[in-house]
Amino acid sequence: MTIARLLVVDDDTDMRDMLTDFLRRSGFFVLPAATRSEIRAHLTAGRIDLILLDVMLGDESGVEICAELRREHEMPIILVSALSADHQRMAGYEVGADDYIAKPFNPRLLLARVRAVLGRARRTPSLVYRRSTERYRFGGWLYDGKRDEVTSPAGFQVTLSRRETQLLKVLLANPHIPLTREEIAASLDMHAEDGAEEAETSGRAIDVLVGRLRSKIERDPKVPDLLKTLRGTGYVLATDVTAEEA
Amino acid sequence: MTIARLLVVDDDTDMRDMLTDFLRRSGFFVLPAATRSEIRAHLTAGRIDLILLDVMLGDESGVEICAELRREHEMPIILVSALSADHQRMAGYEVGADDYIAKPFNPRLLLARVRAVLGRARRTPSLVYRRSTERYRFGGWLYDGKRDEVTSPAGFQVTLSRRETQLLKVLLANPHIPLTREEIAASLDMHAEDGAEEAETSGRAIDVLVGRLRSKIERDPKVPDLLKTLRGTGYVLATDVTAEEA
DNA sequence: CGCCTTCGTAACAGCATGTAACAGGAGCCC
DNA sequence: GGGCTCCTGTTACATGCTGTTACGAAGGCG
Numbered sequence: 398m399t400i401a402r403l404l405v406v407d408d409d410t411d412m413r414d415m416l417t418d419f420l421r422r423s424g425f426f427v428l429p430a431a432t433r434s435e436i437r438a439h440l441t442a443g444r445i446d447l448i449l450l451d452v453m454l455g456d457e458s459g460v461e462i463c464a465e466l467r468r469e470h471e472m473p474i475i476l477v478s479a480l481s482a483d484h485q486r487m488a489g490y491e492v493g494a495d496d497y498i499a500k501p502f503n504p505r506l507l508l509a510r511v512r513a514v515l516g517r518a519r520r521t522p523s524l525v526y527r528r529s530t531e532r533y534r535f536g537g538w539l540y541d542g543k544r545d546e547v548t549s550p551a552g553f554q555v556t557l558s559r560r561e562t563q564l565l566k567v568l569l570a571n572p573h574i575p576l577t578r579e580e581i582a583a584s585l586d587m588h589a590e591d592g593a594e595e596a597e598t599s600g601r602a603i604d605v606l607v608g609r610l611r612s613k614i615e616r617d618p619k620v621p622d623l624l625k626t627l628r629g630t631g632y633v634l635a636t637d638v639t640a641e642e643a
Numbered sequence: 644m645t646i647a648r649l650l651v652v653d654d655d656t657d658m659r660d661m662l663t664d665f666l667r668r669s670g671f672f673v674l675p676a677a678t679r680s681e682i683r684a685h686l687t688a689g690r691i692d693l694i695l696l697d698v699m700l701g702d703e704s705g706v707e708i709c710a711e712l713r714r715e716h717e718m719p720i721i722l723v724s725a726l727s728a729d730h731q732r733m734a735g736y737e738v739g740a741d742d743y744i745a746k747p748f749n750p751r752l753l754l755a756r757v758r759a760v761l762g763r764a765r766r767t768p769s770l771v772y773r774r775s776t777e778r779y780r781f782g783g784w785l786y787d788g789k790r791d792e793v794t795s796p797a798g799f800q801v802t803l804s805r806r807e808t809q810l811l812k813v814l815l816a817n818p819h820i821p822l823t824r825e826e827i828a829a830s831l832d833m834h835a836e837d838g839a840e841e842a843e844t845s846g847r848a849i850d851v852l853v854g855r856l857r858s859k860i861e862r863d864p865k866v867p868d869l870l871k872t873l874r875g876t877g878y879v880l881a882t883d884v885t886a887e888e889a
Numbered sequence: 890c891g892c893c894t895t896c897g898t899a900a901c902a903g904c905a906t907g908t909a910a911c912a913g914g915a916g917c918c919c
Numbered sequence: 920g921g922g923c924t925c926c927t928g929t930t931a932c933a934t935g936c937t938g939t940t941a942c943g944a945a946g947g948c949g
Contacts, residue, residue: 400777400788400816421820424813424830443886508829558926567670580668587928601906602928608907609927622790628805628905628936804936833938847896848938854897855937874895874946 401515402426404439406462407451407477416449416477423508433462445472447515452478473514477502533569536623536636538614540565547614560585561610568624568634577631578603607632647761648672650685652708653697653723662695662723669754679708691718693761698724721756779815782869782882784860786811793860806831807856814870814880823877824849853878 403420407413408431417429428445430436433454439445450463463474473495495514498507531542537550545562547555557565567576567584581603611624625635649666653659654677663675674685679700685691696709709720721742742756777788783796791808793801803811813822813830827849857870871881 400779400812421817422822422826424816424826426816560927570670570672571667574667576668584668584670601930604906605908605928612908626906806937847940850896851898851938858898872896 400424400426401446402428402444403511404428404430404436404445404448406430406436406448406454408432408454409451412451419504419507420449420511425511436462436466440470447472447511448474449511450474450476452476475510475514532641534639534641535569535572535634538623539641540569542566549614555613557610557613560606561613564606564610565614568632569638572634572636572638575627575630575633581631603631647692648674648690649757650674650676650682650691650694652676652682652694652700654678654700655697658697665753666695666757671757682708682712693718693757694720695757696720696722698722719761778887779884780887781815781818781880781884784869785887786815788812795860801859803856803859806852807859810852810856811860814878815884818880818882818884821873821877821879827877 403425405413405416405420405427407416407429410431413429413431417427420427428439430439431454436448448466450466452458452460454462460476463476466474475496475498477498479499496510498510533540533542539548540546541548545557547557547565549555563585564581567581578600587602607624607626615623623634623636625633627633649671651659651662651666651673652675653662656677659675659677663673666673674691676682676685677700682694694712696712698704698706700708706722709722712720721744723744744753744756779786779788785794786792787794791803793803793811795801809831810827813827824846833848853870853872861869869880869882871879873879
């Protein structure tokens with residue numbers, strides 16, 4: 398996970414400072430802004446992951462600015478406002494806001510929303526559409542879905558077993574997205590329904606499977622940690638994935 | 644099997660996120676949508692293999708949308724609804740839905756239906772999942788956010804554990820800004836809420852963690868005190884941080 | 890200087906993970 | 920069928936990570 402860069406937009410100095418301070422102390426990189434032109438300046442200057450936008454910006458309407466930003470940029474926007482009436486909330490969502498928080502808000506709640514929106518956005522990959530079969534390139538490796546073969550960065554062919562192939566596919570479909578063991582197991586139709594109880598099987602099957610895939614796919618020390626372990630959680634494919642022309 | 648692309652349409656954020664998340668973790672590529680216009684946008688932008696459509700879309704009727712989509716597109720549609728009465732089920736089928744699932748539904752069942760419906764025509768995608776790299780330079784050190792590695796001023800690589808990495812990120816995001824132990828702990832999702840009481844845990848976890856990070860990062864006596872202690876308060880990263888392009 | 894608080898850190902215990910070894914099963918060839 | 924090979928889940932053990940504890944050092948204050 399990279400460090401998220403937030404843009405806090407509010408023309409009220411106190412509120413802006415409070416928000417900025419709070420979010421900084423919560424581990425975010427925060428840029429404060431008060432006007433439309435400052436927003437533009439920051440957007441031009443560097444990457445922004447999320448905009449916290451006050452609905453009342455002096456004479457300007459945050460909702461309008463939100464709509465405007467939405468037309469030109471992709472990053473998520475959270476609207477902040479003292480107006481919490483439902484129709485106003487709807488107005489926010491309709492112009493494309495990812496969330497709408499009413500003041501005064503619980504700091505914990507704000508954090509939760511920010512993280513939720515960031516998480517959601519992180520899961521929306523940027524796409525490039527082309528025509529192709531299904532060959533995926535990831536971290537130098539090539540997976541050919543038609544032949545069920547994997548080619549190493551050096552050009553060596555590696556044969557994967559059924560389980561290993563299934564696992565790789567699930568990972569390729571979810572790059573950068575953490576997957577728990579349970580989710581992986583479900584995707585592979587492992588430890589099917591045990592009637593009612595979540596028998597949790599002997600659990601370690603996924604670990605061993607991941608280990609086996611690693612031993613075949615991560616031999617190259619130049620591209621390590623393709624498959625990262627998330628302690629207490631599961632695993633992630635920590636590399637970009639590209640689909641290729643056949 | 645290619646990776647299927649699903650469009651999940653529901654105006655209820657929670658339900659939509661739940662569905663999206665579940666299907667993604669089951670190996671599908673999922674695009675979420677909440678409104679009629681979002682549906683159109685996604686359909687225009689790229690291939691969709693299956694649409695999961697909620698019957699109640701705010702003011703709009705999912706059934707109507709379904710009929711409309713059917714007139715213009717060929718892809719299969721599964722209607723999802725809290726209304727399970729037979730006549731409504733029939734209304735769904737009559738407008739051309741390929742299946743009709745009543746909420747609340749068994750996730751396994753949903754998966755089975757989706758896979759069944761997908762067991763028909765399919766094309767092939769091409770997509771790119773990208774992720775920006777982040778590198779930060781601080782006090783001679785370099786942190787590579789993509790590889791989670793730290794390089795010393797002398798050029799030696801240092802491996803950080805998960806917690807150490809998290810801590811470093813929070814510090815990098817807040818250079819020169821004092822952070823209390825509580826703030827750090829919150830950022831690391833430590834000692835979550837203990838129900839009601841702020842149990843304060845045994846407290847010293849952060850101290851120990853800081854110590855461990857120091858032992859790895861401050862070995863160079865030429866650049867001491869990167870990580871300063873604020874007695875009675877917390878810690879500060881006492882150096883400038885520069886973000887680098889990948 | 891004496892007392893109390895805060896901090897640094899070594900040692901420890903619990904636990905999650907990596908992995909080698911094993912055993913049952915499916916497919917295959919003779 | 921018998922024997923072989925590969926695949927796959929289980930088990931057992933080694934390793935590394937993480938929070939806790941304990942104790943001594945350092946800081947603060949009268």
